[in-house]
Amino acid sequence: MKIPRDCRGWQLAKALRVLGYVPTRQSGSHTCVSTQRDGENHETIPMRKAVKPGLLHGILKHIADHHGLTVQELLDSLDL
Numbered sequence: 001m002k003i004p005r006d007c008r009g010w011q012l013a014k015a016l017r018v019l020g021y022v023p024t025r026q027s028g029s030h031t032c033v034s035t036q037r038d039g040e041n042h043e044t045i046p047m048r049k050a051v052k053p054g055l056l057h058g059i060l061k062h063i064a065d066h067h068g069l070t071v072q073e074l075l076d077s078l079d080l
Contacts, residue, residue, distance in 0.1 A: 001072045001075065003057050005050070008047075008048075008049060012080070016043075019063070030045065030047065032045075
């Protein structure tokens with residue numbers, strides 16, 4: 001599994017639309033995205049230049065766990 005190194009926050013938020021995530025609010029440089037698919041889930045995404053790989057892996061792992069996927073399956077379904 002290879003975590004993208006150049007993923008920006010807005011790219012991640014846009015890619016998560018495939019899973020039904022929509023922006024719900026923004027506070028400073030962070031955006032909260034939410035979905036109702038497979039139950040309610042919220043994620044906070046930093047909208048900085050590039051999301052650090054460790055933080056990106058944590059966000060993707062939480063989303064994958066919510067939807068019953070592995071991180072690799074999630075990455076394959078997203079266009080990052």
